[in-house]
Amino acid sequence: MPRTVITGGAGFLGSHLCDRFLAEGHKVICIDNFLTGSPENISHLMERPDFLLIKHDVTNYIYVDGPVDFVLHFASPASPIDYLRLPIQTLKVGALGTHKALGLTKEKQARFLLASTSEVYGDPLVHPQHEKYWGNVNPVGLRGVYDEAKRFAEAMTMAYHRYHGVETRIARIFNTYGPRMRLDDGRALPTFMRQALTGKPITVYGDGLQTRSFAYVSDTVEGIYRLLVSDVTDPVNIGSRDEIAIRAFAEEILTLTGSRSPIVAETLPADDPKSRQPDTTVAETKLGWHPQYTRAEGLELTLAYVRKRLAKNA
Numbered sequence: 197m198p199r200t201v202i203t204g205g206a207g208f209l210g211s212h213l214c215d216r217f218l219a220e221g222h223k224v225i226c227i228d229n230f231l232t233g234s235p236e237n238i239s240h241l242m243e244r245p246d247f248l249l250i251k252h253d254v255t256n257y258i259y260v261d262g263p264v265d266f267v268l269h270f271a272s273p274a275s276p277i278d279y280l281r282l283p284i285q286t287l288k289v290g291a292l293g294t295h296k297a298l299g300l301t302k303e304k305q306a307r308f309l310l311a312s313t314s315e316v317y318g319d320p321l322v323h324p325q326h327e328k329y330w331g332n333v334n335p336v337g338l339r340g341v342y343d344e345a346k347r348f349a350e351a352m353t354m355a356y357h358r359y360h361g362v363e364t365r366i367a368r369i370f371n372t373y374g375p376r377m378r379l380d381d382g383r384a385l386p387t388f389m390r391q392a393l394t395g396k397p398i399t400v401y402g403d404g405l406q407t408r409s410f411a412y413v414s415d416t417v418e419g420i421y422r423l424l425v426s427d428v429t430d431p432v433n434i435g436s437r438d439e440i441a442i443r444a445f446a447e448e449i450l451t452l453t454g455s456r457s458p459i460v461a462e463t464l465p466a467d468d469p470k471s472r473q474p475d476t477t478v479a480e481t482k483l484g485w486h487p488q489y490t491r492a493e494g495l496e497l498t499l500a501y502v503r504k505r506l507a508k509n510a
């Protein structure tokens with residue numbers, strides 16, 4: 197039975213990965229300090245003999261007893277409001293946390309997968325973004341703490357691969373949504389759904405013409421799984437190609453919820469990327485990966501979760 201360590205396993209993506217790897221017959225060791233994640237995301241796993249939670253800050257030395265086959269490094273604040281309020285922790289977990297997770301991987305002669313991000317492309321000058329594009333990041337801007345941490349993490353991953361011969365994979369994950377997102381994490385989708393369902397104005401930043409391409413969580417998890425078991429060492433984009441302007445996205449959510457909330461314009465945050473769409477040719481050709489969920493299907497599933505969450509909080 198393979199043993200798999202998932203840092204950030206109590207977060208949104210991490211908890212879905214815990215579910216997926218358990219379903220694949222792995223023993224899963226989740227390491228998380230609950231900085232932005234929640235015990236609730238993994239509460240359904242706590243009684244399982246094949247699941248272990250270690251509460252630990254991965255910027256410090258990571259100790260895991262026994263053999264380990266895979267290490268997936270997902271620990272990091274990920275939503276803009278989180279990494280803007282936690283700038284030093286974000287830099288530390290991208291830099292020191294990646295170093296510690298790679299050290300564990302080397303010690304155990306395991307295989308490592310880094311959760312990188314479309315943010316390594318910054319405000320892109322190439323569209324759609326393919327993996328050979330080096331990006332357009334402002335290192336001293338507010339978002340720099342996240343973007344540069346991930347760029348450093350990629351460089352560190354490649355150094356461990358080249359210098360120590362560690363088996364590594366790099367997933368450049370684009371905007372992903374689904375159940376278990378925090379309703380107050382500030383990202384567009386949970387914010388718009390919460391606002392629409394509670395009759396609050398929908399806050400669209402700037403003119404709303406900036407674009408994103410939103411992937412449903414099961415598709416992203418499938419891409420990550422396929423990448424891990426592949427032999428592709430170079431970074432691979434994982435995300436939806438279905439690009440939409442943020443204002444149109446807000447309107448779509450209004451229609452879906454039947455809400456009469458008005459759309460209000462708020463200031464566009466500094467360095468907010470103007471467009472984002474992955475070129476997924478590598479994932480398609482080398483991993484045989486194709487998204488299975490349309491946005492309409494993914495939004496329906498997520499809306500059901502958001503409704504339940506709001507009812508629980510009421």
Ligand code: NAD
Pocket residue numbers: 203204205206207208209210227228229230231232233234252253254255269270271272273274275289293311312313314368369370371372373
């Ligand atoms: P999340 O905030 O829900 O999960 C991150 C988890 O990491 C949380 O459980 C948090 O408590 C934990 N964590 C943070 N710092 C830690 C530390 N020092 N030690 C131990 N645990 C720590 O975010 P998410 O959306 O699930 O993102 C997970 C990963 O995927 C991140 O690395 C993020 O950069 C990457 N990613 C996510 C998206 C997306 O759209 N969700 C897109 C690109 C990349």
Ligand code: UDP
Pocket residue numbers: 275276371382383384385387388399400401402406408442464465468469
């Ligand atoms: N956004 C918005 N209103 C909100 C939250 C976000 O208009 O209440 C915009 C944000 O400025 C960005 C887009 O929606 O242009 C996606 O934001 P999100 O935080 O979801 O992801 P990221 O900027 O990291 O891609």
